[in-house]
Amino acid sequence: MKLEIKNVSKKFREKKAVSQFSMELETGQCVGLIGPNGAGKSTLIKIIADILQTDEGEVLLEGKNISKMKREIGYLPQYPNFYEWMTAKETLFFMGQLSGISKKELIRDVPIILAKVGLSDEEDAKIRTFSGGMKQRLGIAQALLHKPAFIVMDEPVSALDPIGRREVLNLIQEIKQETTILLSTHILSDAEEICERFVVIKNGMKIEDTTMLDLISRNSKPVVYLEITHNDKSWVDTVKMLPYVKDAEMTGHKVKITLDDVVKYKNSLIQNALENNVDIIRFEIDKHETLEEIFLKLVVGT
Amino acid sequence: MNSLAVLMKKEYSQVLNDFKVIWLPLVFIFLGTTQPIMTYYLPAILKTLGGAQGISIDPSMTEQTGGQVLAATLGSQFDQLGIMIIVIAMMGLIQSDKSSGMLAFILTRPVTVSSYIGGKLLSNYLLVSISVGIGYVASLLYIHFLFTGIELTLMITALFCYLLWILFCLSFTTMLSAVLNSQALIALIGIITLLICRMLVGLHPVLDVINPAGMSKHAMNLLITGSVGANFSINFFATILWVILTVMFTYHWIVKKKFQPK
Incomplete structure (x- = not known):
């Protein structure tokens, strides 16, 4: 499966957040979207997740518009917010059913995925008692649940303390084997650790699209x-x-x-x-x- | 359709969770019983408290029929405090999902906007109409004891007329909740607009035809005189049209993703 971003532009009032951005993503890659604060990373991620509409250009997955392919996208927001009165298990059932997964499959898969993100002991705890790292891990569980072809993550570790950061990084490292990941970050060491390919964005424009090795050999x-x-x-x-x-x-x-x-x-x-x-x-x-x-x-x- | 069921189920557990399912009916029971009790005991209360000389109570006041008292329950209790409470209970319907980011999050799943709005409206309309219905029945029980009885069919038709007006109140509040970002503003605009609608009833015949609050007046007419007022069917369809318009506006607003912050 191939994700194509074609000449995407987005304006907020007069301010251009993303302009003429294009890139392609193949299955199995892990791409880091790097840029300073306000470069347009989140806007771009939200456009890919079909939360924002583009002013120009389009996002295609396998040649089809992304809004028709939501089943194939897993999305992790910057600050995953769930209904605080739900338990972890209820949240996964809720999001899973919205993704069109049958109850039978959910009964089978939810405990597996909770174990994977290390929340098995907290499955019946209310979300309002969760720490930031736990919410992030639940967010990842939710993004993985329907086995999407692509996972899009908006600053997955930026808001976490060192322990939570480590937990989530290890988790991403693990799921990287099975899915294609696009993540945005301004913390370079994180991107360096997980991703092979980097896209650098500045003022809404792509200024570099390269691999780690290439970048280093060019700059040594x-x-x-x-x-x-x-x-x-x-x-x-x-x-x-x-x-x-x-x-x-x-x-x-x-x-x-x-x-x-x-x-x-x-x-x-x-x-x-x-x-x-x-x-x-x-x-x-x-x-x-x-x-x-x-x-x-x-x-x-x- | 499947996601509609999931979203409705979620709405129900939320309503159970914040106890709306308990306090909303209680409020309407309170409002419903206030009118017959006050009407019945007011002369006695005035007698014991009133030292004022020269004021006499119109004896016809104490001789109201059950239908008149029930109509007054709708007109003076439900249409005032009742509507305020409905707006306040429903103002966060979409607004809270917007501010927490849950709306955007839910829409990243293969969920249609119509099932999202449908889930909200259906489940909450059910809650509100049951609450209003319970309050109505509570009022009726007291009226039966303190005043005269009311014909069953008349009473039920009047309730359905009234619930159509309530449906508009709900869809209008939902629309405000989708468009505006501040709860205070939603409550303020919602309450003022709906109360103005209600006050305009009876002012001008043309205005009455297109005014959704006219349905409330028709319900009252039914209870008092046994028949609806003039232009009932036009008003009926106009109200339905208003409901459809507000729902479509909400739909359009969310589909076009205008709910995003910034």
Whole structure:
């Protein structure tokens, strides 16, 4: 099954929330929708979940409009709200029946799914007694219940404390094996952990659609870091003069040196340092920039 | 149809859960019994309390027929406090689902908007009409003891006429609940509009024909004179048309997703 988002635009009064956004999603993928607050992530997710109407463009699942394919979509809102007077089990029966699942199947499946999200002991507890993490897990159970082809999650872990976050991340990691997931987040380490593919959105526009590996290899730089003592500060100026050094920058005791080629010149650099009697405390080759740095550059950068 | 049944079942458990199923009938029992008791004992009360000299009580007041008292129950109790209470009890019908996000959530499932609205209206109309009916019967019991009896068919027809007006009150409140976001505003606009409708009755014949509150007047006429007022059938269809219009407006509002915040 294929999810196509075609040239979707959405305006709220005069403010453009999403403009001309297109992407495709294949079965089995896990895609992270990343962007700063107010970039239009939630709006886009809501359009995919058919909660909001588009001004332009359309969302197709297997070539059919999404509003005719609701059975194939599982949706987890940012703050899943259920009827507080219902128990966890009643909620799943209610949502399940609305999805068109027969009572017989529900009697069989609900305990299984509650066990999967770790709520078996709370199945008869009222939702008003639930913590945020428990509600989120119930939300995931509800999204999984009708075995949809796609699960769409709006900031599944952003509002949770570290424990709840861990619980939900592990759960997503587990269900990832069986379904296609699209999730939005502004917490990059979460996206990094779960997803292979990233779509970066800024001001309602797609500015990057790439895989983790690609993103990192493209952004890795020939940089080495040296930590030296204060007395050797002047050496930095000498380094700048070297033919194979592009740039050298000193912050505190740390020198960031950009080389033409790390593998080729790193030994020469150390040699030069030794010749100048520099007291090296630490020498480090930068593997790559973190996703966070890449993200900042993409979103804030020039 | 299946999801309609599921949504109705959910409405019922909700109504049970917030005890609406108990207090709404109780309120109408109270309102229903107030009128005959007050009418019966008012002369006695005035006599014992009233020191004012020179005021005499019109003897015809104490000689009301059962039909007149029951009509007064509808006109002065149900149509005033009763309507206010119906609006207040029903103002959150869709509004609370909107504000909690449950409406959007439910609509991400393969549920049609018509079964959502249908579930709300059917189940709550049943609750309201049973409450009104119980209050009506309670009033009737006292009238039987304190005044004259009323013909059974007359009494039942009058109740059905009245319940049509109540249906409009409910569908109108539901529409406000879908469109507006503040409960206070829903209550205010709902109560004022419905009370104005009720007050306009009898002001002008043309206005009476299209006024849904005319059904209440017809019910009262039935009880007092034994026959409905003029233009009953036109008023009947006009009221049904009003109900359909409000429901369609609600439907349109939700289908077009205008209920979203922002």
